[in-house]
Amino acid sequence: MITSLEDITLDLKATLVEHARHIRRHIIEMTSAAGSGHPGPSFSPTEILSALYFSEMRYRPDEPDWLERDRFILSKGHGAPVLYGALHEAGFFNREVLLSLRKPGSLLQGHPHVKAPGVDATTGSLGIGLSQAVGQALGAKVAGLPNRVYAVVGDGECDEGQIWEAALAAPQFKLDNLAVFIDHNKYQYDGPVCEVMALAPLADKWRDFGWRVEEIDGHDYDQILGFLLRSRQCTGKPSLAVANTIKGFGVSFMAGTQEFHARSLNAEETARALEELKD
């Protein structure tokens, strides 16, 4: 965990880049093995999860239920592969488990469920994750616990009314132990966010609801880690980053396309993607 901007060294960033590359490989390998899943939406927040799991958060892979662990909720639950990839990378479960995604008997359900070690909330129904993050942050305060709570919310997910119920509640309860990223990759299932259900001005909406808001490049570690540092330093209100991201970021033929929103890669595409992500 960094304590000042000077701690964001080239070494740290190189480490996070490596973890992100591994996580993307895990995403491709597990969704291709499963033959289904959402690789595109898993790639857009990969840098954010790399920064959270390998710089920011306190947790114990050998004690996943440690009460004082920091919590992470992937509110856009269809991005489950990026969460599973990060948890595998962090040592919560082995490769065999990783490749069992979406198969009968697996700990890794198509959308996250708390039975998987390291998964802090069941999500997948859009809109339900942020409320749980708010509840965890509030619960930590009521229980006198030091946990910090992090969440990634999809931009399309902001169409859900429950998101805005939670958006009202977090500032009401002064949840300065909560930091949220909007994975603003500009696409939802039926098309561009600006055409389906326009959200702009998105940052202003959250600011008006009482959050401390930044707009960042969601693939830039200086900006991600800087946001997280300032979130820890902020008192009395929750923080939110509108993280501008690119769907499918990290593999040339996946970036910026809607093609891989809800389908896995075929054998040829898998080989090409892994080639781009190789050591």
Place this chain on the structure above:
Amino acid sequence: MEPAKAVEQRGVLGDALVHLGAEFPQLVVLSPDVSLSTKAIKFKEAFPERFICSGIAEQNTIGMAAGMSTMGLIPVVAGYAMFVGGKAWEPIRNSIAYSHFNVKIVATHSGINVGSDGVTHQSIEDIALMRVIPGMVVLAPTDANQVEPALRAALQINGPVYIRLERAGIPLMTNPGQPVRLGGSLQLREGQDITIFAVGGMVHQALQSAEELATENIETRVVSLYSIKPIDTSAIIRAANETGAIVTAEDHNRYGGLGGAVAEVLALHAPCVMEQVAVQDTFAESGPAKDLYAKFHLTSADITAAARRAIQRRDAARKVN
């Protein structure tokens, strides 16, 4: 005989929460802006640091309760059945039940006895909605005396529980301090001719009906099936075997509620003549609870008529055989 005093179940909810809050330091109460009505306000006065007014936002309230339960707390959400159980159904299923989180939902204002507020506030679907969720426990305390024991039973297990309370006062029928048991029931009158299974205020209507039937020399067993899920299977089978005719009575739609739950047990284990007293798949309207019960056929007279029908059907079948 002096008529028993009618007591509102919500009237004792606040005190029950305070008692149990002292006993369970992890207990927190969330109220979606209805604490004055549910009387959860009493908990706020006793334990302000453990009371959350969560605004008029039932879905977020349920989600927050799910999150709080992962911090070693036991959240109790107290709200109106229609909104906390109806509007927030999907978050209850996906955020609480699917994770098997330790959250208790106390739903006041169930049934058409809600009265003059009208149909938007009259939950006649919540038993069905809740009991179809895997792992959800559903309790419907018989009267005000059973509210605290039901909450206690809910707090003694680790997992989601839905407790259904009614708005209108219910004459006291149970002894205070008598425990509520998951999967249990309470027989309030013995009889060998027919059994009436009921929940909540309808148990009182059933007892009145039993008095009426007694004048016709029909001895009626009356049982409160306060644990709707898990249900007291053995009490139902016993009733079928011993009385051969059953009436269910509930302030709920006829589909998916208590009648459905009893019929499921009978069909599997002890096929038996059964009649239902319930809302007949219609929306009610505004009005005093007493008038609505008359108009929508939820009175003791309706139960008595159903009992006669059941007995006639049973006896006709016996003649054929």
